[in-house]
Amino acid sequence: MPKHPIYLKTLFPLSLFVALAVTACGGALPEPDTTTPTDTVQTPDADPIEAPVEIDDPDALPADDLTGIVLGLSGEGVLVIDQQSGKSRNIPFNTDIATAQTSISAALGDPTDTAQNDECGAGPMTFVTWANGFTINGIDDQFVGWTVRPDTESADLTTLDGVGLGSTLTELEENYDVGVIESSLGTEFNASNVLFGLLDANEADGIVTNLWAGAACNFR
Numbered sequence: 001m002p003k004h005p006i007y008l009k010t011l012f013p014l015s016l017f018v019a020l021a022v023t024a025c026g027g028a029l030p031e032p033d034t035t036t037p038t039d040t041v042q043t044p045d046a047d048p049i050e051a052p053v054e055i056d057d058p059d060a061l062p063a064d065d066l067t068g069i070v071l072g073l074s075g076e077g078v079l080v081i082d083q084q085s086g087k088s089r090n091i092p093f094n095t096d097i098a099t100a101q102t103s104i105s106a107a108l109g110d111p112t113d114t115a116q117n118d119e120c121g122a123g124p125m126t127f128v129t130w131a132n133g134f135t136i137n138g139i140d141d142q143f144v145g146w147t148v149r150p151d152t153e154s155a156d157l158t159t160l161d162g163v164g165l166g167s168t169l170t171e172l173e174e175n176y177d178v179g180v181i182e183s184s185l186g187t188e189f190n191a192s193n194v195l196f197g198l199l200d201a202n203e204a205d206g207i208v209t210n211l212w213a214g215a216a217c218n219f220r
Helices: 097-108 169-175
Strands: 069-074 077-082 088-092 113-117 125-129 135-139 142-148 178-183 186-191 195-199 208-214
Touching: 069 097, 069 208, 077 097, 077 142, 088 097, 097 125, 097 135, 097 142, 169 178, 169 186
Parallel strands: none
Antiparallel strands: 069 077, 077 088, 113 125, 125 135, 135 142, 142 208, 178 186, 186 195, 195 208
């Protein structure tokens, strides 16, 4: 079923999900473990949300912005979106992880778990997870990646162009240059070197079952 962009869900609460960091680094295409995305997520012409801007306050979002705040996915980081004003803040990769955590918490509440894996190919990695299962990855106190997984409440999170869990390979190809390989993780895709994940089949109607961006810890 096609995903709708997150800014269209202004009447619904943001779903929440519990993700385990997929422990794996390195490998062939898509190589999400060592690459920091640089491409920009496209925004539809009819998008009422203002163009994302980098967060100005390194400590937190203003208190009066906390009403109706939701999270959007990006191949360059995450977007914190105020549904009332339609304004969004870009939290890019390489932001201080404490700043990223505070900003994301404005949408998801306080994190529920933190963990660390010293065996990741990209180096020792920290994982901060919220009650909905959304997880951000950190290296040397920098926000370097995020992960969403199936069977969690955050499965409804999408990019501004509506790509998320449940999107089809065809829908990915409408927005990105997509490569697909078979790996030990399954049917793995690389979307313009900014979004990575797994499909249930390498077919036009294959469904995205796992999704991540930035540096991840995926043992192949």
